[in-house]
Amino acid sequence: MKKLRFHPCGNFRDHYKQELAIFETDFGRLMLWIGIGLLFAAVPTLSSPYTLYVVNTVGITSIAAIGLNILVGYTGQISLGHGAFFGVGAYAAAILATSANVPFLIAVPAAGLITAMVGMIFGIPSGRLKGLYLTIATLAGQFIIEYTIIHWESLTMGTRGITLPEASLLGIRVRGDLGFFYVIFILLIAMTWIAVNIMRTRYGRAFIAIRDNDRAAEGMGIPIFQYKLLSFGISSFYAGIAGAIWAYYMISVTAEPFNLMLSVEYIAMIIIGGLGNIPGAILGATFITLLNELLRWFTGILINTNLFAGLGLNMAPLREFVFGLTIVLFILFEPRGLAEIWRILRSSFRLWPFSY
Amino acid sequence: MKSLRGQPSIFAGRKPGEVRADLDARNLTLRFGGVTALDGVDLQVRTGELLAVIGPNGAGKTSLLNCITGYYKAQQGAVAFNGVDITNRTTHELVRVGIGRTFQNIELFPGMTVLSNMLLARHTHCSYGLGAASLFLGAVREEEIRHRRVLEELIDFLEMQAIRKKTVGSLPYGMMKRVELGRALALEPKLLVLDEPFAGMNLEEKEDMVRFLLEMNGAWGQTMILVEHDMSIVMSIAQRVVVLNFGEKLAEGTPEQVRSEPEVIKAYLGDTETVL
Amino acid sequence: MNFFMQLLVNGICVGFLYGISAMGFVMIFKSSSVLNFAHGELIAIGAFLFLVLVTWAQLPIALSFFITLAGCFALGFIVERLFLRPLIGEPLIFVIMLTVGLAAMFKGLILLIFGGNLHTYPRFLPASLGIDYGPVNIPPVYVATLIIGITFLVLFGLFFKYSSQGIYMRSVADNQRAALSLGVHVRRVFALSWAIAALVAGMSGIVLGIINGINVHDLSSIGLKVFPVVILGGLDSIGGAIIGGIIIGLLETFTGGYISPSLRDVVPYIVLVFILMVKPYGLFGLVEIERV
C-alpha cells in the first residue's frame, strides 16, 4: 500500500524510484495540485479584465523565461537575443496564420519549431566562442533579427505590422482574456513539466556539465557543440511558443516590442528569479511583469494628479530608474534570487513552530 | 589475484571480446606555443596491461595522454584502437569507442554530489531520446534506476558509501581523486587513462588507490595507462614502463630494466633518496 | 574618388572616436573581467557634467575639462565602492547584470534632470586645428580626437606594460587568489580601474558631445556600439580597441555611403560574427591558455 509521506525527518527512502521523484513528499505534490486548482477556480471569477490581462502576461512571460533559464541558468550560455527570438515566434505565428491560413493549434507549435531553428542558427557561434564573446554574438543576433523584421517588408509588412485572425481550438473560439487565460496556463503547466523532466534526465545533466566544466563534460562523452545547439533550440522553442501565443493574444504584432530592452528584461527575470531554477524563472517573470505594471500605474497616477506636471517631468525615465534600482538592489542583497528567498521562507514554515 | 569485494556487474559481465583494448600510437608529434611537446613518440598498449608513463615535468606525458584522449590534435602521427584508426576523433567520440580518463588537476563538478558527478559518466549509456525524456516516460524512469544501480556497485567497490550524497567540493583532495576514478569507471572504459591519480595523497590513501587499481587490473583485466611520479608505486604495480624526456621516448621496458637505465637515472630519478 | 576619400577619412575619425570610447570599457574588463553595460551612461555623465560646468556655471573651458575628469574619476571610484565591491567573489553574470541595472538607473536619472532633448556646447576649439588638404577635410574636433586618442593609447600601453601598478592590475585579472596571496591590494585595483575607466569615458563623452551634441539616448547607445569594437579588437587589448574602432567606423561609413544608411548599424555586427568565427578571441585578444 502506498503511504502518504509528509515531511521526512530523515532519509527513509527504500527505493531508488523515490529519489527520482520531483517532490520529496506527497504533501508537496498535494499542495501543488491544490494551488493549480485554486488558480483555475479563483482567477476567472475574481478578476477584472485588467488583472486578467496582467495574469496572462505573467503566464506568457513565464514560458519564455523558463526557456531562457535553460540556456543561461543551466547551460551557462549568456544570451542577449531572447527578446528577438520571442519576436520571431510572434511573427512566425502571425505570418503562418495570415498568409497560409494555418489554424491556431498548428501555428503555435510550428512557430515554436521555426524559432528553435532560428535560435540554433544564431547558436552556431557557441561552437567557437566562449563566455562573453558569445554574449556579444547573441547581441549581434538581436540586432540582426530586429533589422530583418523591420526591413523584410514583403514578409513582415515592415513597420505596419500584421493583424492576426481569431484563434480557435478544435472548433472552439478562444476569445477574450478569460479564454486565453485557460490556454496560456494549461500550456505553462505543460511546458514547466517538460522543462523539469528534461532537466532531470541526461539532457539536463549534460547542460549543467557544460556550464560547470566543458572539458570534463567532453570527457564524459558529451558532444558539447551539439548540446549547446540543443540548448539554444529548446530555449528558443520556449520563446517561440510564448511569442506565438502573445501574437494571438495581442491580435496584432509590430516590431517595436522585441528590442534589446526586452532581452535585458528576460535576463533580469531569470537572475531575479534564480539562475538554474525553473520555478525561479516563473517567480522572476511574475516579479518583473508586476513591477512594470506597478510603475505604469504609479506614473499614471502622478500624471493624472498633475503633481509634477509643473516641473515638466517625464515619467518614462522614472520608470527606467526604478527598474534599474530594483535590479541593483536584488543583486546586491539576494543574488540567488527569489527562488532562494522562497526556499528559506518555506523551510522556516515547514518546521514551524519548531524551527532549529 | 582473488577479488575481495563484489565486482561491479558492468565489468563482471564483460565478455572477452568486450575487454579488448589494443592501442597503437605511432610517431605522434605535437607543437604548441613554440615548444615541441611530443616528437615522434610511439606507444603500444596491449589488452590487460598496466602501462606506466614516467618522465620529468614538461616531458610531454600529459600531452601524450591528451593526444590519445582527443583533447589535443597531434600535427603528425596516427593512433589506432583495436585496429580502428582514431587519429582525428574528438574526445566525446573516443569515450564511445571506450577510452576513459581522469585528469591531473581534478576536473570534477565541485557543486554537485558524488552521485551526480558519476551519473554524468553514464551519458553515453543512456538510450532514451529527447521526446521520451521530456515526458519522463516509464522507460526513462526504469533506465535511470538501472544506472543508479550500476553506480551503487561502483560506489561499493571504491568504498565511497559514506560520501555518495556529499558535494564534491567539500571532500578532501584524496577523496576527490577517488571520485574521479569512480566517474571514469562509470564510463565503462575498455582503456582507462589515469593522469597522476596518486598526486597529493598520503601513504594511506595511496595504498587504497593501489588496491583498487590492482584489483581492477588483476580481477577484471582492465587495461590502463598510468602517468605517475611516485616511483615506488610505479615500480611495484606497472607491468611495463615508458620513460619520456623532452617529448621523446627515452626508455621502455619492465620496471627493473627501466630503473637501471643510466639515462633514466640521470634525467629523472636522481641517484639517492636523500636531499643533501 | 573624392567621395571615397572623404568616407575613408570620416570612417577613420569616427572609428577613432569609438576606439577612445571603448578604452575605458577595456580597462574594466582587463582588471576584473566585467562587461560594463553602463559604459554608455558613464560617457553621458561626463558629457553632461562638462555641459553643466561650461554653460550653467560658466567656468573656463580648461578648468571645466579638468573638473569633469576629476568628477568622473571620483564617480567611478564611488560606483565601484557602493555597487561592485559587495559582489567580489560572486559569479560574473551577477556583476554584469548589475551594470545593466546601473545603466537603467543612470539613464533614468539623467533623463529626469536634463530631459531627452539635444544640448550643445559653445564652440571653443580653434579652427586652425582643422586639416584641409585637397579632397581631405578633417574638422578641428576630429584632429583633437586623434591627438587625445593617441596620447591615451600610448599612456595606457606604457602603464600596463611597464609600470608596477599596471602589472598588479593585470595580475588581479589573471588570478585573483594568487594576487591576494602576494599582497596585491585587490580592492584598490578594482576601484582604481573603475575610476580610470570612468575618467576615460567622461573624456570621450566630452569629445562626442562636441561632435554630435549631447543627447542621452545617442550617448548611451554608444555604450552598445562599444561592444563590437572591443570584441573585434579583443576584449583585453587597448590597442585592439582603437583598431577595432577604426574597422567598425570604416564599415559604418562605407555601408552608409555606398549601400544603404539603414544597414549602417547592422553590418558591423554581421561582420563581427564572421570575424569571431575565424578568430574566437578577437583580432588581438588573449587566447585562453588551457591545460588539461
Place this chain on the structure above:
Amino acid sequence: MEDNILLQINNISVVYSDVIQVLKGVSLTVEKNHIVSLLGSNGSGKTTTLKAISGLLKPENGKVTDGTILYSGEPIQNQSPETITRAGIIQVLEGRQPFKYLTIEENLRVGTATRWGKPYRQDIDLVYRYFPALLARRKSLAGYCSGGELQMLVMGRALMAHPELLLLDEPSLGLAPLVVKEIFRIIKRINEEQGTTIVLVEQNANMALQIAHTGYVMENGKIVMEGRALDLIENPDIKEFYLGMAASGDSRSYRDVKSYRRRKRWL
C-alpha cells in the same frame, strides 16, 4: 627564549561559512630561522592552518572563531591579507597559481606589491640565482611553462616580497623526483642564506622531515604529534603511516598492500 619565537598559534578554531568547523584547537610555535613541517592526511586542516595565518581564509568565507595567532607578539588573526602580507608573511598557494598571461619576469614583479615603489632589480637577480631555469624563460608567458618551472616561479615570486615568514603549501605536488629534490634543496638554501623562517605543508614526509627542524602531525583538525624532525623520522608510527617503505628501507612493495584498513595508534 621568547625572543626566538616568530609565530605563536594558540588554540585556534576555524569555521567555514559559519557551519563547517575545520580546525579544532590547533596550537603551534614557529621559531625564528627554522623550518617547520606540517604533515598529515588530506583534509586534516594543514592548508587551512596556513590560510588562517596568511589571512586568505576571508575570501573563502572562513573565520578564526577562537584562539589567537601572534606574529612577533602581535595578534594577526582575521586580519586582511593586505595587512598580513605587509607584515612579512607570504603564502605560496597549493597547486601553483601563476599569472598565466604575464611573462615570468612580470610574474616576479607582482611579488613587489607589498613594497610598491621600492627598487626590485636586485631581487630579481637573486631569484634568478636561486632558480637559473627561470632566467632562460623570463620573456615567455607563465601559462606555457612546465610544472617544475611554475613551482620555481611561484616560490621566486614570493621571495620578491622579502618575506620574514614563508608559508609553502605542497611545493612538491605532482613534480618529478629529480625536481622535487631540487626544490627541497633550494628551500633549505633559502632558509640558511636568507634567514627566512618557513612553514612547510607536505605529503612527501620523507623529504620534508629531512630539511625541517621541527615537525607537527595533524589529523582531523587537531595536532596529534609534535617534535624535533630528527625524532619524528625515527618514530615508528610516522615510519609506518607517512614514510612508508622509502625510509624504513625494507622492500615491502605496494603489491602487498592489505585489504583491511590499519588503524593509527594515536586515534
